[in-house]
Amino acid sequence: MKKSLSRKPARATQNSKFEMSPAMQARMEKAMISIGNIAGKQARKDDKVQREARLAIAETFDAWIDWLEEEAPDQIDEMFFELGCFASATNRRRMFKHAKAPEGVAERAQEQVDQWKEEEEAAKTAAAKAATYKTDDGRNSTAD
Template identity: 35%
Template structure:
């Protein structure tokens, strides 16, 4: 068990270990609480894994359904959306999906990513310009006070 200390005085020399304050019954109860919390956490993780697997399996079936019914625009929209949300590494993986339409998706994704990058660049420039203006105003105030 981790040795936590509880300050009992003004100096560290007077600190008392939690283990010293707890009797055996309290230690068993604390260990039981930790074990229950651990078990509940594992159950939640298991449920989350199962939920993710169910979604993944259903999406594969749905994509197959869209492909069979030649709903190319819906497939394009789906792949565009998930590729825009994905990291660059996952975007490359998704691009290799056999049901991903080869035409139209990559161009839209590239254009949107370029637009977002330009927007981030503009926002950064505006932020830097505002910081410079604030610094210049502070410099002017300091100069005026000094005179």
């Protein structure tokens, strides 16, 4: 004789939801506040270290430019050009007011920034055209 296998699940499902007691909830909130305070304190320490590092670089910059002026005067133009290319428009304008900033470098940096903007716009336009072509062509549609 065959014995039929039980179709009963091996483990009963839990019908009740877990609910935290008020004491557990209070401990959880206290722990989360403690973690937030520790993370905030560490973030403030990290910010302070980075502010001090930027200040050290700024304070050393003029001495470095003086050294460059004596040892490698041709590099001053290139250094101001490169910094100007990556600075915001406001910082670029301020940067080129520096006493050691060479003449003509501001225009060169602005031309480079304008060229990069044009290239970026051309790439966006090309990508938009390619996307339009793919959606217009039934076989290459993104809906397929």
